[in-house]
Amino acid sequence: MTGPEGGARSAQFYGGEDRNAYLHRAWMRRGMPDHAFDGRPHIAIANTASELTPCNSHLDEVAQSVKNGVYEAGGIPHNLPMVSIGETTVRTTAMLWRNMAAMAAEELLRANPVDAVVLLGGCDKTIPALLMAAASVGIPAIVVPGGPMLNGTFRGQPLGCGTDVWKLSEEVRAGGLASDVFRSTESSMIRSRGHCNTMGTASTMAFMAEALGMTLPGIAGIPAPDSRLLEYSHATGRRIVELAREGLTPADVLTKASFHNAIVALAAIGGSTNAVVHLLAIAGRVGVDLTLDDFDAIGEGVPLLVNLQPAGAFLMEDLFRAGGYLAVLREVRERLDPTAITVAGRPLVDELDGHQVWDRTVIRAADEPLLPDAGIVVLRGNLAPSGAIIKPAAATPALLRHRGPAVVFDSVEDLRARIDDPDLDVDENSVLVLRGCGPRGYPGMPEVANMPLPRKLLERGVRDMVRICDGRMSGTAYGTVVLHVAPEAAAGGPLALVRDGDLIELDVAGRSLTMLVPDEELRARKPAPAATAAYASPRRGWEQLYVQHVQQADTGADLDFLVGATGPAVMRESH
Numbered sequence: 001m002t003g004p005e006g007g008a009r010s011a012q013f014y015g016g017e018d019r020n021a022y023l024h025r026a027w028m029r030r031g032m033p034d035h036a037f038d039g040r041p042h043i044a045i046a047n048t049a050s051e052l053t054p055c056n057s058h059l060d061e062v063a064q065s066v067k068n069g070v071y072e073a074g075g076i077p078h079n080l081p082m083v084s085i086g087e088t089t090v091r092t093t094a095m096l097w098r099n100m101a102a103m104a105a106e107e108l109l110r111a112n113p114v115d116a117v118v119l120l121g122g123c124d125k126t127i128p129a130l131l132m133a134a135a136s137v138g139i140p141a142i143v144v145p146g147g148p149m150l151n152g153t154f155r156g157q158p159l160g161c162g163t164d165v166w167k168l169s170e171e172v173r174a175g176g177l178a179s180d181v182f183r184s185t186e187s188s189m190i191r192s193r194g195h196c197n198t199m200g201t202a203s204t205m206a207f208m209a210e211a212l213g214m215t216l217p218g219i220a221g222i223p224a225p226d227s228r229l230l231e232y233s234h235a236t237g238r239r240i241v242e243l244a245r246e247g248l249t250p251a252d253v254l255t256k257a258s259f260h261n262a263i264v265a266l267a268a269i270g271g272s273t274n275a276v277v278h279l280l281a282i283a284g285r286v287g288v289d290l291t292l293d294d295f296d297a298i299g300e301g302v303p304l305l306v307n308l309q310p311a312g313a314f315l316m317e318d319l320f321r322a323g324g325y326l327a328v329l330r331e332v333r334e335r336l337d338p339t340a341i342t343v344a345g346r347p348l349v350d351e352l353d354g355h356q357v358w359d360r361t362v363i364r365a366a367d368e369p370l371l372p373d374a375g376i377v378v379l380r381g382n383l384a385p386s387g388a389i390i391k392p393a394a395a396t397p398a399l400l401r402h403r404g405p406a407v408v409f410d411s412v413e414d415l416r417a418r419i420d421d422p423d424l425d426v427d428e429n430s431v432l433v434l435r436g437c438g439p440r441g442y443p444g445m446p447e448v449a450n451m452p453l454p455r456k457l458l459e460r461g462v463r464d465m466v467r468i469c470d471g472r473m474s475g476t477a478y479g480t481v482v483l484h485v486a487p488e489a490a491a492g493g494p495l496a497l498v499r500d501g502d503l504i505e506l507d508v509a510g511r512s513l514t515m516l517v518p519d520e521e522l523r524a525r526k527p528a529p530a531a532t533a534a535y536a537s538p539r540r541g542w543e544q545l546y547v548q549h550v551q552q553a554d555t556g557a558d559l560d561f562l563v564g565a566t567g568p569a570v571m572r573e574s575h
Ligand code: FES
Pocket: 055, 086, 087, 088, 122, 123, 124, 161, 195, 196, 200, 202
């Protein structure tokens, strides 16, 4: 859609001498010179800065550096505020709003006179939503990840976002930490601008954007306050003007090969399980045939190289100091698909030279990994006919093959009400099952799958149990947790049929998740009434639209009518 000047879309608004061209130009002038409308590229800066998305609150400064680069290269930048979602801020769950943010971004990009876009994100859902939108519009796009916070510290020890919240709050409950001291750690944990500094979803999705080829190579993981983030932002501004002229679109970059590389990268960093639903959704927008099973097949045997919380010891600032994401990728170079390119115009594998590892305690060598196999495993069986996932690297090895009786919870509220009941019929061999937490049932697929363990078992020293849920878990959490069970209970999945005491068998090596109940009996069972009563049934607004149209986790939980692309064609005149 872009011509030699790179301004084919905007020229359809601004070119010509008629009344409508006048309307479009005159209102936009406000000091802009006449040559702003001579056919040069107009660049949107899709900006998720918001004071209610604290992880993205610094993005206006980043946007200014992008703008400088755009001007320098002869383009015209426009700040375009986006729907912004703060992971810790919004309810019921940020995931409920990912598709809304993606839809709003898509429509705004298509409706406006822009030829290309720079996508500014950070907090968990913001980069996935913007990538989904850009893929569906199909104009040239580059991501600028906002970067992680500086390391937190407390009493000389590192303090990691998310992961250490759970740890410190447990210490308070156990009487080892006064609550006023606990409160005083808030500012030492969240020390600076930026997103979570653990290997949670934000850190993971920034790297996924880079591994997919959708950032300038080397930007992901630069801490938010680091001057180099602004240098890269400036360079991104320059590059997006070239891209507008070249016409290289997300579909040219987002190939099956680039998703292959992202899955290798995901395993090597021990990234968040949330990347699975986000990558599937992005692939769906661009028409790449990516399946849940690809995560298992491509990730299998990829070593875990990055020693970061929640699985390891360090934080994102340490990873950057140790050489950064490209140094990690260089360790697994032979597993990467050499045909995948980046927005810089060259294959990703050609960007890895010279990226050295400076600290082997943070980034391991491929032949001395933290774990030999960090891939996500896909499970199937009569409990998850369309699939479920587990991250063995975050699980207890002894539980990866396990058989035990189910203890079933029909909702998060049911779980909270009964989990610490001394009379609950549960022991360490039990399998905790939580349903009604899928995309449709909750709605929005909240991060509740890593259920708290029963207090009476905690007191006996039990630290992990097999847990099964149709929801997600935070990228900063861990345990032997089977996630994203599809179909979810509320979509007619067999999870709704499980009863207390049913034997459940998890066999990670065998890729299976089975309830040992005869088929005949299962066919005769009806979904538990207490479960169905807990499913959401919104009557208006976004929640209703979402529940009516959201797809299951195994295909990315996008809305059915948003899958695929509409393209960048300019719409009909407004006047
Ligand atoms: Fe925003 Fe973690 S809460 S990235």
